[in-house]
Amino acid sequence: MTKKKKKTGNRYGLQAITLCISTAMVLILLGMVVFSVLTAQNLSSYVKENLTVTMMLSDDMTNPEAKQLTADLYKLPYINKVNFISKEQVLKEQTAAMGTDPSEFIGTNPFVGSMEVQLKADYANSDSLKWISKSLKANKKVTDVTYPQDLMDSVNYNLQRINIVLLALAVLLTFVSFSLISNTVRLGMYARRFSIHTMKLVGASWGFIRRPFLRNAMGLGFLAAVIADCVLTGGIYALYTYEPDVMVVLTWQVMAITGGAVLLFGLLITLFCAWLSVNKFLRMKAGDLYKI
Structure with a gap:
């Protein structure tokens, strides 16, 4: 048993x-x-939040105005991150890349400032970017807004x-x-x-x-x-x-x-x-x- x-x-x-x-x-x-x-x-x-929307700024925008625009952008619900690139910074980078200063020949800085904007993931799609782009272009100091449409769709x-x-x-x-x-x-x-x-x-x-x-x-x-x-x-x-x-x-x-x-x-x-x-x-x- x-x-x-x-x-x-x-x-x-x-x-x-x-x-x-x-x-x-x-x-x-x-x-x-x-x-x-x-x-x-x-x-x-x-991936969506690291896709960059580039805002090209007018030549007469000053750095204080750009800083104020950056602060205003952060108040928008669809903005995740904003990186301001001044025209002086662009000139410095291009001078280092080309080995010569273009402003010495032209007599003035030929570059303009820009802002690299990263959106929140929910807004990083084609439909949202159409009206976001129009909204950003509404500012008179913004000459153009570009983003990688094909890459974003893919x-x-x-x-x-x-x-x-x-x-x-x-x-x-x-x-x-x-x-x-x-x-x-x-x-x-x-x-x-x-x-x-x-x-x-x-x-x-x-x-x-x-x-x-x-x-x-x-x-x-x-x-x-x-x-x-x-x-x-x-x-x-x-x-x-x-x-x-x-x-x-x-x-x-x-x-x-x-x-x-x-x-x-x-x-x-x-x-x-x-x-x-x-x-x-x-x-x-x-x-x-x-x-x-």
């Missing part, structure tokens, strides 16, 4: 380990997709395609994950189907029978989620060690949301799968248990 109980306990322990490892592997894949989606969104914002188009692919992959992986974890949980329940039927025969309520199975499933789901989070954390640290600049788009919010999503998914899906599996065997009659 003791040997039989020990053998049964070992079998259940092996099933629990298998379920934990299988669930952890699936959660790692799901976490990678969530991580990729969130990082892609941050990358999209980063960035928006490619980022949109990447987001669609990642979202589709996330939905597909969610269904695959549910199927794999559900089958693994069902196999564990299958081995204990006679125990479930015995408890039902002695008068135990369905809720009483379900409770330990659901509790064990949540415990395994939590452990699997912790393992998955640890693996993902190790991968992120390795990525940071290889390329520290990745932290520009890889924020703490991304890591927190990814870890929380993995933990929540691990708990909910194992709980739900265990609930379905236990109910399936609870509804079966004694004769049906031998046919599956």
Whole structure:
């Protein structure tokens, strides 16, 4: 009798380990997709906010007027950053590049000042830039407004395609994950189907029978989620060690949301799968248990 109980306990322990490892592997894949989606969104914002809109200033604009214009621009809701480049600075840079001072031949500074404006990510698209450009040109001291239209359209188009692919992959992986974890949980329940039927025969309520199975499933789901989070954390640290600049788009919010999503998914899906599996065997009659 003791040997039989020990053998049964070992079998259940092996099933629990298998379920934990299988669930952890699936959660790692799901976490990678969530991580990729969130990082892609941050990358999209980063790229858009680094696209430059150039405002060419009139020759008679003084530096104090330019500083006042800079302050006024920062008050606008769509402005993220403004960099004023004076005509004296342009002359200095061109002199260093050409090796000679053009003003010595012309008698005056032939260059004009400009402002490099970076917009907030929500406004860095073609539709918004049309009316923003008109708004900036309304200032009499602004002679022209230019921006890389083709580059901006290409960035928006490619980022949109990447987001669609990642979202589709996330939905597909969610269904695959549910199927794999559900089958693994069902196999564990299958081995204990006679125990479930015995408890039902002695008068135990369905809720009483379900409770330990659901509790064990949540415990395994939590452990699997912790393992998955640890693996993902190790991968992120390795990525940071290889390329520290990745932290520009890889924020703490991304890591927190990814870890929380993995933990929540691990708990909910194992709980739900265990609930379905236990109910399936609870509804079966004694004769049906031998046919599956």
